[in-house]
Each structure stands twice: as structure tokens, then as C-alpha cells.
């Protein structure tokens with residue numbers, strides 16, 4: 001079979017850019033210009049596969065030196081010079097997600113949805129996997145491992161397959177079957193761990209600590225390359241909107257929110273942004289260690305003391321064993337005058353229904369939390385434009401969809417056309 005290039009050259013096609021996962025001809029991007037900096041004590045060192053602070057045990061920031069100017073472009077890899085990646089790039093076409101104005105829910109307002117469910121594996125996690133798997137390859141990793149509530153496992157296993165690396169994922173028992181199916185489809189070893197996400201976290205760390213040369217891609221703050229990748233969400237928003245007033249984000253430990261604010265701070269420091277966006281992190285009330293600490297005016301987050309509950313499984317992280325991750329997110333929020341809030345399952349269901357019926361957006365429960373928080377936020381006072389990050393697709397967890405719970409949509413086959421149309425009109429007339 002001819003290679004991609006030779007096939008297209010023979011056909012006379014003009015190629016303006018190489019396929020995204022083809023190694024660039026010269027080392028590029030920022031991995032060689034990246035330093036690991038401890039978030040808590042500020043100690044620096046070069047990049048490596050075990051990015052935890054050796055001085056205080058804290059989590060790190062992958063800080064890439066400014067390349068001199070803001071790269072032109074609107075999509076993920078356009079910003080490679082700002083990311084901790086070298087010439088090994090593993091890609092499934094991530095990023096460049098649509099920014100959708102929510103015209104029916106907010107007809108006279110500047111409220112947008114960042115459509116992260118359109119990434120290849122159905123969630124925003126693909127941004128982190130693309131950068132972290134690419135960095136792992138460049139740093140000589142022999143395999144990758146992660147703990148996950150499901151979406152990160154699906155994503156890391158896909159990118160590991162693409163990279164030709166073995167992959168192990170640790171998930172809490174009860175993870176939605178569709179997410180497990182995704183990981184298995186890519187050939188990952190799937191460990192279903194009794195307990196919650198923190199138990200899976202410990203299991204992944206236990207295995208990674210016992211072998212040399214494997215990278216831990218757990219989507220907390222364990223992997224700073226992964227966190228840095230989420231800055232691309234902000235770079236893309238900036239390319240479309242310019243100034244961003246408020247960004248509302250689902251948070252477990254909070255690395256997506258941290259990454260978004262890393263991107264905003266970078267552009268602010270370099271004079272491309274007049275003001276930082278107001279960040280708002282949203283958790284479910286059944287597992288809300290960060291929102292709880294925020295509400296109590298604390299400066300330090302403690303692990304969630306109660307059993308984990310609630311339908312927003314993707315962000316149900318009790319932070320047991322690593323509460324400093326929550327403290328890091330809390331500090332990011334406070335430093336930008338942001339907030340952390342918690343929403344109930346009934347609020348989440350209503351938001352899922354509103355997004356689905358009025359905007360054509362099928363969100364999994366965690367992805368609907370930014371809208372679920374809306375009515376508690378005194379939204380009229382929030383700076384515009386407002387962006388809701390819709391992090392994952394409803395098909396990730398279809399049993400959580402509220403669609404048919406309230407009333408049956410089924411009409412007997414063979415019913416008269418008038419009866420079918422009447423049913424459709426009744427359904428259409430139902431409002432929130």
C-alpha cells in the first residue's frame with residue numbers, strides 16, 4: 001500500500017500541511033523549553049517522567065518559555081509552541097471544538113457552549129492525552145497508566161494505541177459501561193477497583209511506582225503536561241472571542257480549570273489580554289470538597305469525608321490521599337476572584353434536559369453542571385461573554401439521560417399519522 005504522501009503526490013494533490021500525527025521535520029514546540037515548577041514551593045527542574053516535587057512532594061506546573069509571539073491560528077496544534085511537546089505528536093484531531101452561542105436558552109445574552117464533547121473520544125480529556133502521551137513518548141516512556149472515572153481512561157487508551165504504547169487504566173467499580181467499552185476497544189488493560197475514584201488513584205500510583213519507565217496520566221495534577229494542554233481551550237476561546245468574561249467549568253480535582261487559567265495568565269502577562277476571565281468551578285453536592293471549602297471561607301481543602309454520591313460521576317473525586325490538589329484549585333479560583341459552587345442532581349437533570357431540548361446538545365451529567373449552576377450564580381452580574389465548558393457527550397452515560405423518565409415517547413407502530421403528529425406536538429410543547 002502506498003504511503004499517504006506518495007499516494008497524494010501521485011494524484012497531484014496540493015498538500016498545505018502534513019498529517020497531524022506525522023513527526024515534524026525539525027524539533028519544535030516547547031518541551032525543550034519547558035521547566036517543571038512546583039506549584040507550592042516554586043522549586044524548578046527539567047522535564048521528566050515522574051513530575052512530582054522532590055522538595056515538598058507537591059504537584060508541578062509544566063511552564064513553557066514564551067516563544068516570542070502568539071502563534072497564529074485557532075486550533076489545538078496551532079498553539080504547539082506554547083505547549084510542552086517536542087516533535088513526537090500523537091493526535092486524533094483533538095481541539096478546535098465549536099463555540100456555540102446558546103441562542104434559544106439565552107436569546108439576548110452572550111452565553112456560549114464550548115463543545116468539548118466533539119473531541120475524538122467524546123470528552124475534553126483528548127487535549128490532555130494528546131500532549132501527555134506525546135510528552136511521554138519524547139521522554140522515553142515504555143507504557144502509560146491512569147486512574148479515571150471513565151473519560152480519561154477512554155482517551156488515554158485511544159492515544160496510547162495511536163502511539164503504540166501499552167496502557168493500563170484503573171476505574172472505580174460502577175463506571176458507566178460505555179466508558180469501559182471505549183478503553184477495551186483500544187486494547188487497554190482495565191482494572192475495576194472496588195471503591196471510588198480515590199481508590200483507583202491509589203491503585204494506579206501503586207503500579208506505576210513499582211515499574212520503571214511508565215508515565216502516570218491520571219487526570220488530577222499528577223501529570224503537569226496534561227494540565228498544561230487545557231490552556232488550549234482558552235487559546236481557542238481567545239481566538240474567537242478576544243476577551244472572555246466568565247468561564248464556567250465542571251471540576252473534580254480541577255486541572256481543566258487550572259489549565260484554562262494558565263492559558264489566560266500567559267496571554268495576560270504578554271499583553272494579549274486586558275483582564276483575566278472570572279473562573280467558576282462546579283461540583284455535585286454529593287462530592288464537593290472544593291466547593292465546600294470555598295463556602296466555608298477556608299484556604300485549604302480537606303478530603304470529602306462522606307461516601308461519594310450523585311450522578312455527576314465524571315467529577316466525583318473525594319481527593320482522599322491528595323487533598324492538596326483541591327487546595328491548588330481553590331487558590332487558582334481565589335487568585336482570580338472566582339468561585340466554586342455545588343449543584344444537586346435535580347439541577348443537573350434540568351440542565352441536561354434544557355441543553356438537549358432547546359440547544360441540541362446532549363451532555364453527560366458532569367458536562368451539564370455549568371448550566372445547572374446558572375440559577376445559583378446571580379448570572380446577571382457575571383462579566384460577559386460567558387462560556388460554559390460542556391465537557392463530555394451524553395452517550396458516555398446514557399442511563400443518566402432524563403429524556404424518557406418523565407413521560408413515554410413511545411407511540412405504537414401503526415398508529416394513525418394524526419396520533420403520531422399529535423404526540424410529537426405535545427412533546428414539543430413541553431418546556432422545562
Ligand SMILES: [Zn+2]
Pocket residue numbers: 038039040041042043053054055056057058
Ligand atoms: Zn515543592
